Amino acid sequence: MPNRSSRAGILAVLVVVCAGALAPAAGPASADPAACAAGDPLRPQAELFATDNTAVITDPGDPRLQDRLQPFEFQVDAMVVTGMALPVGSDLLDGVFWSDTQQAVTYERSREFRLACVSTPDLRAIAERVRARFAQESVLIFQPLAADDPAADAVQVEVPGLDSRRLHDVLLADADAREQLSGGSVTEAGVGLLITERADLETVRRTVEKSGASWSSAAVRYGTRDFVEATGH
Template sequence: MIAARVAAVFAVVFVGSSVGAVGAAQAAPGACAAGDPLRPTAELFATDNTETITDPADHRLRNRLEGFELAVDAIAVRNVALPVGSTLVSGVFWSQERHHATYERSREFHLACVDGADLGRIAQQVRARFGQESVLTFEHRAAGAPGIDAFIVEVADIDLRRFHDALVADPVARERLVGGSVTEQNTLILVADIADLEPTRRFVERVGGTWDFVTVRYGDREFVGA
């Protein structure tokens, strides 16, 4: 399934490019996961939406972003990375300036064989192409490795409304987390500063979620364009 997806994206890039050499792009082997070149080494969170959504029933939150997914995958391939799927999510984000929460439909893109420089370049191109203020990236690193400044954690059985209400009601979580994403299977995804690991764990437990260290991954976080 993943191999077919990658082949399809490479075909789109080849047909749509005016430079024939793009079709022959290959991922940098040094950035691939040892023994498994299709294992994601980075995540990229992005959307094509530029409007403010405050109503959880807004029809834009039902957009599956399929064309957007293909476009971002093509950008990744052109920058010598392997797109290995993406997860459709709905996000909740707190605005300190406006003092209210907004919703956003987006995708978490899983990228393999990509290093920090290529990841930043991909994010910058996605940001410019879709008019975004910033794009969130997360480069995976082994626990204890140098350069770790953040973590990503997944928490099962937390739906969007539950997360929204908990975030709005918790001033500490609003300031430290700012927001998070929820999958269609009601899995909450949080990306936070490594210094906020314990406050994040306490927030998850207050919401009624189960904190599982197995789902915690460490790495380098960047808001590209911010």
């Protein structure tokens, strides 16, 4: 993982690249400067969750789960820039996911990418390129919104102390949780991230409690989510 100073240097280069991308161009590609947060072009406006793994991993001690996904991080950052958006950070995650295709719960290393200056169509296009490039069933995107926004039909629940192994066992045993949540992730700081439809918040609460974490310490963020999948999936 780059240190703070090297990340700042990389970010400075990306800002220059994106600033150029926002300028008028002769070709058909263009970006919408209005997509940036007013007065703060580095403010994250969306999150993209992805991995380069395609294998089902059932052993929590599998060495592949130690991969820090650094080349993958820079590959996705480059795809974000060429997609007319700005990458402003990435966190490594330990995830547990349900694969519809393989009908299995798998452990998985993944990354959460934060994007700025990105419109919804560009975000979906970037997610589709990431999905196709790394042969993924789907790529999850989340855009935070105010709780009273009519479009806020999803939630991201952040839960300190969530354990990925116990979450794995809960999903394996609970078909409703698998269907509604599709999985969840845990940051290196031990904070669980569960993203689902707003109507399924009770399922999140039940899953958190079954996993041994405290629901009273959970924080709920509102927004909209989507799984960007292959056409016809």
